[in-house]
Each structure stands twice: as structure tokens, then as C-alpha cells.
Amino acid sequence: MAGAVRTVAALLVAAGFAAPLPAGDAATPPAPTATPATSAAVVLEWSARSEEGVYGYLVYRSLRREGPYRRVSADIIHARHAPPPTTSSYRFTDSEVEPGRTYYYYLDTVSQSGLKQRLSGVIAKEVAGAAAH
Amino acid sequence: MRGSTARLWLLIALALPAAGAPVDERPEKAPGVVTDVPGALVFSGDPHQRFTDSYQHAVVEHLFIAENQGSHPVTVEQALAVRGSAELTAEPAVIAPGGQLRVRVRQPLGSELGDAAFRYALITDEPGVSRYRFSLSGFVQSAYDPERPLFDFGLVDRGRGARSSVELFSREVDRLELLDVVTGSPAVRLEASRTGIAGEGLLLTAVLDPGAPLGTLSGTATLTTNLANQPTIGIPFLAQVFADLVPSEHPVTLGLIRVGEPLTRDITLRSRSGRPYSIVHIEDLGGHLATDAAPCTGDAPSDCWVVRLVVDAAAPGMLGGMLRIVTDRDDETVPLSYGGIVVGRETTIRQLDLGSGSEPSPHPAATPPPRGSR
Numbered sequence: 001m002a003g004a005v006r007t008v009a010a011l012l013v014a015a016g017f018a019a020p021l022p023a024g025d026a027a028t029p030p031a032p033t034a035t036p037a038t039s040a041a042v043v044l045e046w047s048a049r050s051e052e053g054v055y056g057y058l059v060y061r062s063l064r065r066e067g068p069y070r071r072v073s074a075d076i077i078h079a080r081h082a083p084p085p086t087t088s089s090y091r092f093t094d095s096e097v098e099p100g101r102t103y104y105y106y107l108d109t110v111s112q113s114g115l116k117q118r119l120s121g122v123i124a125k126e127v128a129g130a131a132a133h
Numbered sequence: 134m135r136g137s138t139a140r141l142w143l144l145i146a147l148a149l150p151a152a153g154a155p156v157d158e159r160p161e162k163a164p165g166v167v168t169d170v171p172g173a174l175v176f177s178g179d180p181h182q183r184f185t186d187s188y189q190h191a192v193v194e195h196l197f198i199a200e201n202q203g204s205h206p207v208t209v210e211q212a213l214a215v216r217g218s219a220e221l222t223a224e225p226a227v228i229a230p231g232g233q234l235r236v237r238v239r240q241p242l243g244s245e246l247g248d249a250a251f252r253y254a255l256i257t258d259e260p261g262v263s264r265y266r267f268s269l270s271g272f273v274q275s276a277y278d279p280e281r282p283l284f285d286f287g288l289v290d291r292g293r294g295a296r297s298s299v300e301l302f303s304r305e306v307d308r309l310e311l312l313d314v315v316t317g318s319p320a321v322r323l324e325a326s327r328t329g330i331a332g333e334g335l336l337l338t339a340v341l342d343p344g345a346p347l348g349t350l351s352g353t354a355t356l357t358t359n360l361a362n363q364p365t366i367g368i369p370f371l372a373q374v375f376a377d378l379v380p381s382e383h384p385v386t387l388g389l390i391r392v393g394e395p396l397t398r399d400i401t402l403r404s405r406s407g408r409p410y411s412i413v414h415i416e417d418l419g420g421h422l423a424t425d426a427a428p429c430t431g432d433a434p435s436d437c438w439v440v441r442l443v444v445d446a447a448a449p450g451m452l453g454g455m456l457r458i459v460t461d462r463d464d465e466t467v468p469l470s471y472g473g474i475v476v477g478r479e480t481t482i483r484q485l486d487l488g489s490g491s492e493p494s495p496h497p498a499a500t501p502p503p504r505g506s507r
Contacts, residue, residue: 055247055272060304068333071304076186076274114247114273115280 099129173203419454
């Protein structure tokens with residue numbers, strides 16, 4: 001197909017945990033520490049070698065590998081179209097996670113014609129810490 | 134046109150601002166004409182604005198402001214959408230020198246998808262000044278998967294009816310619910326059931342009534358769902374209902390027709406059963422074509438006839454209509470719709486083949502989720 005998204009080549013390079021949020025500084029008393037889940041996050045990072053025809057990216061999450069998945073990137077993550085051979089690097093932080101649980105993610109591209117297309121395989125990430133009871 | 138092989142032909146006609154163009158009282162106000170006479174109205178900021186990422190069927194709004202930097206009042210005669218429909222309100226109608234014009238645009242996005250651009254024009258009473266051009270553009274996304282569902286019944290035998298199904302998902306809600314359906318055709322109804330690994334999606338089946346009339350039946354089923362971001366989705370349906378006689382092309386796409394250059398197209402009408410028949414006459418309900426018919430080989434009656442269509446268009450514009458091919462079979466008059474675009478002698482044409490199928494996979498996914506999991 002002419003003019004299509006042909007050459008998207010993205011690499012999921014890392015999917016790790018963000019460092020816990022700082023407890024506070026000297027001028028600001030630390031917030032209560034009874035809600036450790038709020039300090040957990042999953043960070044997805046990826047890069048794209050070519051983004052011809054790509055408008056952006058979407059991130060999906062599920063509690064089960066087989067799905068169903070929900071979109072967690074409320075906004076489209078816009079492609080930056082770095083000129084070759086530079087790669088465009090992206091980072092998405094999912095803060096709506098709870099310690100002790102495993103989440104599954106994958107990425108779509110959204111083409112400039114508005115069509116979504118699978119970009120990555122499923123990435124499993126376990127959020128460290130004890131589950132809230 | 135079958136869904137799997139459908140090809141979308143985008144025809145972009147760039148009208149040249151040519152001398153000898155059709156006579157107009159004010160030729161400078163015609164589309165495509167740009168004069169070197171400066172207008173007094175000057176837009177505040179870029180007259181070509183972008184809207185933020187939006188969903189299909191949303192309405193985007195923008196307020197354009199222009200100032201009359203001339204020494205005479207300017208009267209706005211018309212504020213219009215160049216393509217499609219939009220609501221434009223221009224106030225005041227007469228802008229005094231130094232005064233401000235406010236043009237409010239409400240642009241329904243409809244079923245646009247991807248990069249979208251909407252162009253507008255402002256026509257004033259200024260002699261020699263061409264249209265003021267301004268636009269809104271942006272990106273339109275669909276909250277659904279697939280983004281372009283279609284009920285394609287294909288070729289349907291008269292009296293048999295048909296069914297066509299689509300699995301519809303959205304990854305923007307836990308469970309997609311169907312709240313309302315309007316099919317727009319008494320010959321088509323919709324059935325819905327659950328699908329997906331957790332029943333999160335909808336299996337939609339369009340049912341074509343066995344009593345559907347001969348010919349091309351097309352329309353759009355409009356669905357209302359529980360999606361907050363995009364509660365509306367239109368799903369086109371297409372059926373070609375025929376009996377024994379089947380045309381080689383249906384509907385007939387005449388493509389581009391240039392004024393003054395007659396175009397001829399031959400369509401074959403063949404009997405699937407091999408029974409000979411005769412064409413008695415052909416009615417052109419659109420009134421655009423000259424027609425003729427002859428047996429494919431040998432004498433009439435024959436199981437195959439060639440219907441010749443000749444278009445000799447006089448003026449640019451869209452051309453469309455319907456033929457009724459009357460045969461010696463009492464119960465088989467074949468309807469055949471046709472369409473094309475007529476362009477002027479001097480019009481420059483760019484033709485792009487933009488296949489409308491799904492886009493090719495860039496790379497195999499490492500571990501794709503199971504089928505049905507969206």
C-alpha cells in the first residue's frame with residue numbers, strides 16, 4: 001500500500017519502576033506514609049528508529065496477560081519524528097498501580113490516517129512492595 | 134466494490150486560475166482564484182489554526198478575529214465552509230475601519246479519521262480582492278477497534294437475504310454497551326451479542342432482509358454506545374443484490390471525466406444460469422449518459438450483453454445517477470448506479486491511489502495478546 005506506515009521500528013528498551021517519590025524536603029513536612037501505593041509507578045520506555053507515517057503512540061494495560069486491555073495513556077503520545085539516524089525516545093509513567101500486583105502492557109502506534117496498530121509485545125511488570133489489604 | 138478489495142481513490146483537482154474561466158460577475162471571488170489586490174481585513178494570528186486531538190463525531194470550535202486595517206468599511210457577504218459542513222458566524226456584517234470581525238466556527242468532525250483539514254472562505258464586497266482563506270486542522274482519533282468497520286454483504290442473491298458481522302471493541306471502557314441503533318434502511322437490521330475474552334466487545338451482525346430490492350444497497354448504521362469520549366460510531370453497509378443477471382461492475386465508477394472529452398465505458402451483463410435473454414431498453418434516471426446494448430457475441434437473445442455507456446459532460450461537478458436495464462424477463466429489471474467527477478478542460482489533476490485496507494504490520498509483535506483480547 002502506497003504511503004502507508006511501513007517502517008515503524010520501535011524497540012521496547014526498558015520497563016522498570018520509577019524511584020519512590022521523595023518523602024518531602026526540609027520546608028515541607030513529609031506526607032503520611034500509610035499510602036505506599038501512591039509512590040509506586042511503572043515506567044515504560046521505548047524508542048523508534050523510523051516513524052514515517054506515525055502520528056503517535058498509545059499505551060494499554062491489563063491485570064491479565066490475555067486481557068482485556070484498557071488504554072492508560074489518556075492523550076496520544078505524539079511522535080517526535082527525529083531525523084535519521086537519530087532515534088526518538090519515549091517514556092510513559094503509569095502511576096495508577098498498586099504495590100504487589102503484576103500489570104501487563106503493550107503499545108500501539110497511531111498512524112497519521114488514524115489507524116491503530118500493534119507495536120510491541122506484552123510486557124509484564126510486577127510492582128514491588130506488599131499488596132494493600 | 135468489495136470491502137476486502139476496496140480501493141479509495143482520492144481525486145484532488147486543482148483548479149487553475151485561468152483566463153477564459155467561466156464568466157462571473159466577480160471572477161476574483163471564485164474558488165481557486167488569488168489576486169494581487171490586498172484586502173483590508175487582516176487576521177489576528179495565523180488564519181490556519183490547529184485544534185487539539187479530538188474524537189470522531191465531536192464538534193470543534195474556534196474564534197477567528199480579523200481587523201479592518203483599511204480606510205473604508207468592509208461588508209462580509211459570505212462566510213462558508215469550502216468542503217463539508219460547518220457553522221460559521223461572522224459578526225458584524227459591516228466592519229468599520231479599525232473595527233474587528235469575529236468569525237466563530239463550529240466544525241463537526243463527523244467520521245473524519247486521522248489528519249483532517251477544514252477550509253473556510255470569507256467573501257467581502259471589496260472589488261478585486263479574492264476570498265480570504267482560513268482553516269482548522271488537527272488529528273481525529275477513533276475510540277473504537279476497528280476504526281473503520283464495515284458490513285459488507287457482497288453479492289447477494291435476490292430473495293435470500295444475507296448477514297455480515299463485525300466485532301467491535303473499545304479499549305477505552307471495560308465493557309462496550311450498545312445503547313441505540315439506527316440503520317437508516319428498512320432492509321437492514323442489527324443484532325448484537327457479546328464477544329471478547331471477558332465479553333468486553335460487541336459482536337454486531339447486520340441482517341439484510343430477503344426482500345431487499347435489486348441493485349446496490351448502501352447506507353450507514355449509526356450506533357450509540359456508552360463511550361464517554363465517542364458515543365457515536367457509524368458503520369457503513371453495502372450489498373449488491375442481484376438475481377440471475379449480474380453486471381461486471383457495480384456500481385459503475387466512471388472516474389474522471391473531462392469536459393469536452395467523451396468517455397466510453399462497456400459493462401457486461403451476464404446470466405449466471407446461462408439462460409439467454411434480451412435487453413429491451415435502458416433508462417438513465419440520472420440523465421447524464423447515452424447508452425447502447427448489444428449481445429456479447431452472435432445474435433440476441435444471448436446470455437451475455439454489453440452495455441455501452443457514453444458520457445459527454447458539459448460542466449464540471451459531481452455526476453451520478455442510476456440506470457434501469459429493462460430485459461425481456463418480467464421479473465428482472467437490473468438497476469445499476471454510476472458516478473464520476475467532471476472536471477474542466479484546463480483543470481490539473483492529481484490522482485492518488487490510497488488503498489483503504491488495513492495497514493501492513495511493521496514488525497511481528499514479540500508476544501501478541503490472544504485473539505479477542507483488545
